[in-house]
Amino acid sequence: MNIIIVGCGKVGATLAEQLSKEGHDIVVVDKKSAPVISITETLDIMGIVGSGTSYRILIEAGIEKADLLIAVTGSDELNLLCCLIARKASKCHTVARVRNPQYNDEIDFIREEMALSMTINPELETALEMERLIKIPSAVKIEPFAKGKVELLKFHIPEHSILDGMKVMDLSHRLQCKLLACVVERGEEVYIPSGSFELRSKDTISIIATPENAIDFFQRAGILINNIKNVMIIGGSTIAEYLAQRLSRSDINLKIIEQNLERCEELSELLPHASIINANATDRDVLLEEGIEDMDAFAAITNFDEENIILSLYAKKHSHAKIFTKITRLTYDDIIADMPLGIIINPQLVTADSILQHARTMENPTGCNVEVLYRINDKVEALEFYTGKNAKLVGIPIEELSLKPNILICGINRYGEIIIPTGKDYIEEGDTVIIVTTNPGLNDLNDIIL
Template sequence: MKIIIIGTGKVGFSLAEQLLNEKHDITIVDTLDSALRRATDALDIMSVKGNGVSTATLREAGAEDADLVVAATNSDEVNMVCCLTAKHLGAKYTIARIRNPEYNLGLHELKKNMGIDMVINPENATAVEISRLLRFPSAANIETFCRGRVELMGFRLQDGDFLVNQPLHALSAQVKQLSLLVCAVDRDGEVTIPNGSFIPCVGDKLYLIGRPTSLDQFFRLLGRYSPKVKTVFIVGGGKISVYLTAILEKMKMRVKIVEMSEKRCRLVSEMMPRTTVICGDGTDQELLESERMSAADAFVALTDRDEDNLIISLYAMQQGLHKVVTKCNRQNYTGIARAVGLDSVISPKLITAAQILQLVRGMQNSQGSVMNTLYRIADGTTEAMEFTVGPSTRHLNVPLRDLHLHKGILIAVIMRDGEIIIPEGSSCIQEGDSVIIISRDHPILDLNDIYAEEDGPFLLTGGSDEH
C-alpha cells in the first residue's frame, strides 16, 4: 500500500518503522530537516520537506494516488486540514491525530466536514489501557477482545507460585476447569507458544487468555488477588492524566495529581474539580512523602520524560506500592524497566501504531475474514488478533487436530453465539465465529494465513487436548 505520514515525531516515526516492516511504500512529510534526516537515516523511506497542509507538498508526496494518509503532527488543527487537503487531492483514506479533549464532543461532525475517516487519540487510548490495569492490579498488562467478554493478561511468575517447575498438563483439576489458556510465555525476551508439556520457571512472564471471571478466579487461586484500587497517585498533569482521571472518577476512585506547571495545575483543577491537584516537582522525594504517596493503592508516572517516570516509579515500588504503572516511549528503556521489576510499562506510540496497523491490514484484506482487534504483546514480538470467520475462510468444520498450522500460531479462543470456547483438538471453526489467534513471527492479514501449505509437515501448534 502507498502510505503518507505527515509529522515524524514519536508516533509518526514508530508508525513508519512498523509499516515498513510489513513492506508498505512509505513517504514521510515534515517541515524539519532534522526530523526527516533522522527518519531517512534509520529507515529506507522517501521524504518530502514541507507543510502537510500545502497542496503542493502533498502532491509531491503523492497524495493523489495514496491509499492512506496519516496526519500525526503536534497540532490537531493542522492534522485536520492535512486530511481535508489530502482527501480533495484523491487520497482514499485519511487518519488524523486529534488529542484535545475539547474536540471529543463534536468528533462526528469534524470527521464528516474535514474528510477524516478515522481519528486516533494516543493519550485517550493510553488512559483506557492504564484504567484496565488499575481495575485489575494483579496483571502487568491487559488486552480485551470480543467486546470485553475475553481478556488477555500478562503476569510475572514468582517463587512459590503453583505453576513453577511443573508441566502445564499437570495443573490441578480446579485450574483446568477454568475457562482460560496459557497462550504465550516470555522467558528472557524469547517468546514461546506453549503446549501441555511446557514447564514454567520463576521469572517467566505468562500470558493468560479467557473469560474475565475465570482469570479473576485464577489469580485468587494463585494468591495474587489484590484488593480493589481506591486511591491513585499520579505524577504529571498532561493530557493522559486528564483522560485517565475522568475514567477513574467514574470508577469511584480518588485521584491525586502532582504537576510542576502552575498554569497546568489551574487548568486541570478547573476540568477535574473532584480531584486533588498539587503544584510541585513529582521527582522530589520530600514532596512525595509529605503528600503521603505511599498510602495510595496505586501509582502512575505520566511526566513528559521517560527517565523521570522510571526513577519515580522505582521509588514508588521501593515504598511498597503494590501497583505501579509507568509511561515510557523509548523501546530501549522498556527492557531495563522490566529487568528491575517494573512490569506495567505503557507506550502511547506503540498503542497508536497497533491501532493503525490493524486498520491497514483490514484495508489489505477487504474480501476475507474481518480483523476486529490487534494487540502486540511481549514487547511487540507476538500478536494477538481477533477475526470474524467469513465464508471464504478455509477448513470450516474441520477438527483443529486435523489442521496444518504454521509454527508459532495458536488458536486460543473461539466465541460462538456469545459462548466462549477454549478449543480442544476436537473443536472446529464455523462461519460467524469470532476467533482469537496468537501469532509469533507471522504477520496475519487474514484467518487463512494461519494455515501451512497442504503438502507441508503436520504442525498442530494450537488447540491441542493437552491445554
C-alpha cells in the first residue's frame, strides 16, 4: 500500500520502520528537516519537509494515490485537520493520534463526523495494559482477545516450580486447568512448542486462557498472585492520569510523585482518590519517605528514559514491588536487556501494532481479516482472524489441516463461547480464530494453510 505518515517524532519513526518492513511504500512528512533526513537516511523511504495540513504538500506526497494517511504529530488538532484535508483531497483511509483526555468522551463523535478510519491514543492503551498487569501480578504481559473473553498471558517460570520438567501436553491435565501454552522463550531462542516440549525454570512462557482459568492456573502452579494494594507512580504524565483513573475503581492506594507544581495541582483536582506528591523522585530520601519499601507496584513513567531506568533500579533494590519502566528509545534494547527493570512500557510500539493491524485489515480481499494483532516479541505475533465465507479451512478438524510451519491455532471464539482447541475441533464461518506464528505479514486466515 501507499502510506503517508505525517509527523516524524518517535511514534512516526517507529511506524515508518514497522510499516516499511511490511513492504509498504512510505512517505514521511514533517515541518522540520532534521527528523526527515534522519529517517530517510536509515530507511528506504521518501521524505518531504513541510506541513501535513498543507494541500500542496499532501499533493507532493502523493495523497491522490495514497491508500492510508497516518497523522501522528505532537498536536491532536493538527492531526485531525491533516486527516480532514486528506479526506477532501482523496479517498484514502485516515488515522489520527488523539491523546488529550478531554477528547475521550467525544472520540466516537469526532471519528464519525470526520470520517476517520481509526483514532489511536497510545497513552490510554498503555495505561490499559498496565492496569491488566497490576490486576494479575504474576504476568509480565497480558493481551486480550475475543473482546476480553480470552487472554494471552506471558510469565516467567520461577526456580523450583512444579512446571519445571513438565511437558506442554500435561499442563491442563496435571493442573486441572483449561489452557494452551503457545510460546516459550528460552534465552535467545523462541519456540512454538509441541506437546512433547519440556518446560524449564527461567523459561518465559505465554499461555492462552480465559481470565478465570488464568487465575486458577497461577494458583495451582504455585506462582505468586497476591493482590496489589499499594502503587507508586513517578511522573504525572498523561499515562499516569489515565492509569490512576482506572485504578481509582479498585481498592488500591495510589501515590503519584510529580516535580512540576502546576501539574500536581491539576492532578489533585482530576484524581481526588490519589495522593499527589510534589517532589523530585530522583532524591532517594523522597522515595524512602513516601514508602517505596512497602509498595506492591512501582511505575517509572517520566518523559526521560534514563531517569526511569535509574528509578526502577533503585525500586528493585529497596522493594519487592512489581516494576514498570517506560522506555521509548528502541536503541536501548541491547543495553537494558539484562537489567532488572521489570516490565518495559513503550507507547510507540503500542501505536505501531494497532495501526499495523488496521493496515493489514485494509489489504485483505476475502473478508477473513485480522481483528487483533499483538507482538509477543520480535519474532512472534499473535493474531485474531475473523472467519469469512471464503475461508478454506471451515469444517475441517484441526488435526487434518495442512498448516504452514510455525503456526499454532490457540483459540476459537464461537459467538462468545471460548474453545481452547484440540485436534478434533474445527473452525466454523463466523468464528474468530487466534493463532500464534513466527511467520511475518499474515493478512488473511487462509494464509495459515499450505
